Amino acid sequence: MSPLTNGVSSANGQVSRPLRPGIYAPIPTFFLPESEDLDLPSFETHIARTATAGVGPLIAGSMGEALHLSHAERATLIRTARKTLDGVGLTHIPLVVGTGAGSTRETIELCKEAAEAGADYAIAVISGYFAGVLGGHKAGLKAYWTEIAEKSPIPVMIYNYPAACGGIDLDSDIISELAVECPNLCGVKLTCGNVGKLTRVADIVSGSDFASKFPRKNKNAPFLVLGGYVDFVVPSTYANGHGAITGLANVAPHASVKLFELSVASLNDASLLPEAQRFQGILARADFTIAKASIAGTKYLLEKLYGYGGVPRKPLPPISSDAGQALWDHPHTQDLIKLERELSGKVKAR
Structure with missing residues (x-):
């Protein structure tokens, strides 16, 4: 059983769906x-x-x-996602929602709107528009997540994504200090891909005395250290990490979850490590290849696999038909698709 399939429900005002280690996917938004x-x-x-x-x-x-x-579209997606999960009997699965915006004020506003629409957790990235000022301003960076965490009605995760933030890259000291000082922070997503950083932060927050010394505002929202790609789940697991938030899980959800489960199980049964490493190799190669095609490439693959996907909203361009076909035909992609089909038991996609 996946760690994401064991939750509780509650009618009180607190988080009723615990945030657990595992695999999460940043879900694409589909457009007509x-x-x-x-x-x-x-x-x-x-x-x-x-x-x-x-x-x-x-x-x-x-x-x-x-x-x-728009703000209204975000709320619509949250309500739709919650209704969908509940409709298929997955009432225990939490919704994590992106709330990062250009200003601290708007980010807090988005956190409040997300909570009202049914989100359980928020994840906030900092804008890179003023990266020239903020990038080297430790106090300013800490103030952003500190204020959001204080004023958000739901726990907040730090999103560290230098490529989308003008190069702003939080170091392990800043992240660790925020984890200690902000009880309403529930984790970090490291799309910087820095395994050393993940190791340093996880060593602090996974320590036996962290929870007692620095308790979270909500007991169901521990501080998780999550990779931003699936290509280092095995080493992350052995460094006390907690899984990943990975775009590849949109294309290969069963394979991504199985990789995490094998990695965790191998901690207690070393005979499983070779299989975890085999999975890791296949997914790491696919992650490297597919991530370079970005959102448009992922949507192209979903269209090929499942009959939906479409293209990004303008001005983000779609992938060309030649590039899309090359992505589909790439041996890294095909190895992943073969593994996913074996695990899901589904018939060959069109």
């Missing part, structure tokens, strides 16, 4: 051709597909083109 309005049926189908495989959904993240969404 021509109008670019939200394609909610495809969104619902994809939420159900990934969640039933054991993948936790992250709504309105980078893969979800949050920058292209």
